[in-house]
Amino acid sequence: MGVNVVIVDDHALIREGLRKVLSLDPRINVVGEAANGDDAMSIVNRWPVDILLLDVNMPGKNGIETCRLIKAEHPKIRVIALTIHDQEEYLFEMVKAGVSGYMLKDISPELLTETILRVANGESFIPPSLVSRILKEYSRLSSQPPGQELHHLGLTRREVEVLRMVAEGKSNRAVANALYISEKTVKNHLTNIFHKIGVSDRTQAVLYAIKHKIADV
Secondary structure, eight states: EEEEEEOOOOOOHHHHHHHHHHTSSEEEEEEESSSSSHHHHHHHHSSSSEEEEEEEEEESSSSSHHHHHHHHHHSSSSEEEESOOOOOHHHHHHHHHHHHHETTTTTHHHHHHHHHHHHHHHHOOOHHHHHHHHHHHHHHOSSOOOOTTTTTTTHHHHHHHHHHHTTOOOOOOHHHHHHHHHHHHHHHHHHHHHHHOSSSSHHHHHHHHHHOOOOOO
8 A cells, every 4th residue: 555655844845856856766655745845744634644744943833832732642653753953952842743764955865765665664763863862861861870760661672672773773673683583473562561661652762762871872
């Protein structure tokens, strides 16, 4: 069936360029374009959408507000921020709003397509250089010692290993290869981890791991 994508950017030229790039992959369907948050909300209310490719700076509702509203009303839609900004404040606010991916606009077409497909499959993507910034910020904010809550949450040693690797940016396949287990087993571990730590998706699990100093990025 393919992955249904909506492009949200206030610049028509960028929307056209993204549409042309994404149309080259038969696994991706661009089902709509919007120039602002209100138009984006109108589209997702009318059409089945898997991925929202969202600019951060827009007139009216910005990307942060738009992401927050759409995730509240359509939690199954995965949002990928696509922006020129690599400042921590934009990244932190978008992550808190519920994005599953954060990409800079100098990304290659191949990595853009790959990221959309991975996020649609339940993974998350934040560039490694930005992950390290998140880690530093959450380490600064968190006063808890490493892994303090793990015993009480009932995470097994293997689940901790999986969570740590996911937080370090490894794909399910890379985790499976490193631990000599199948990708299906990795997914099962992640399901159990999500339940135990009280999160609903991979991005939230990564943030939990960073906040509680489980990840060593």
